[in-house]
Amino acid sequence: MMETQISELERDIIKEILNIGLARAADSFAAIAKDKVLLKVPDIQLIEVKELLELVAQYEDTHVIIQSDIKGDFNGATLMLFSDDHIVRLSEVCLSMVDVQKGELSVMQESLLLEISNIITGALVTQLANILKANIYGSPPKAPKSHIADSLKDILVQHPLFQPLVFTVITRFTHNSRSVELPLLLFFDTKTFITIIDIIRTFDLGKNNLMETD
Template identity: 65%
Template sequence: MDLSMTDLERDIIREILNIGLARAADSFAVIAQERVLLEVPNIDLLVSDDILVRVREYQSQHVPIQSDIRGDFNGTTLMFFSGQHIQRLSRVCLRMNAPESLEVNELQESLLLEISNIITGALVTQLANILKANIYGAPPTAPRGDIAEIMQGLLPQHQCSP
């Protein structure tokens, strides 16, 4: 399957992300009580099997947070937090000295859920406004187990490996 996008399409997606992330950074700054800058992530187009491989790689070294998108169209977002991210966020937002670890306590997990909710909510709102669509982000969850296995049900069957 040929996956490609034009430079214009890539620029449009990056601009949507820029606006949404700027709004998320402003909201997140209230929690952190500091100035927050969020970088626009790289944009990669992947076939279903490659998505599952990438998710498995990330989940082995990060804490995942999942948010579902519902409404006129459905989807799922995943945010992955490294041990270093968790340590820094715990220090800045919770005033907690935590080791660099993927083991999170209840308070840290709640923080990651809230951060994901802010960022995903800002991006979904921006997308809904631009597309004039009725979509919203469902409350985030901290999935356990093999996320790629859970995601297989969301991907087109003909592209998934058994």
């Protein structure tokens, strides 16, 4: 297994880049949620494929999972995990629905989840592309009907050395002072991760490059 080394500083830079992207995503999401939204990256971890699949499998029975693939110079995906409670809350806030039933998603509710995923992934990808000068784009989000492992196989199988870099992002949005957290997993394959590290290592860290992209 290839070991990928990442220093504390590089970890912090990646977190900062993602946080800039998430700040943009939060602004866009706030327009739908009609209130302020806070998105942040509390944790970055390198994990094995098996662990990744186990992690995602834990959510499968209890959450609706929306997947957006990241393509172009980078290879990766975002997964947004929506519990029944999240869906009820989002339906009330964003769709002005009342007495929302848990269980089967309506077409409108599924569209809303796809739209939220699209906004957040799109904003992240745009910022990553700007800061890292990379040609990347997000594919339209989908709600995999089969096991998520099957739908992730494209990323996993093509890369036998795949050691995904997983960012757990806690998306918190507050509406009328009630807070809802949405887990978001963002991951890249090893080759992409090495590319990102190489790009970061070319930055002149004496200057605050990250902010100059605004």
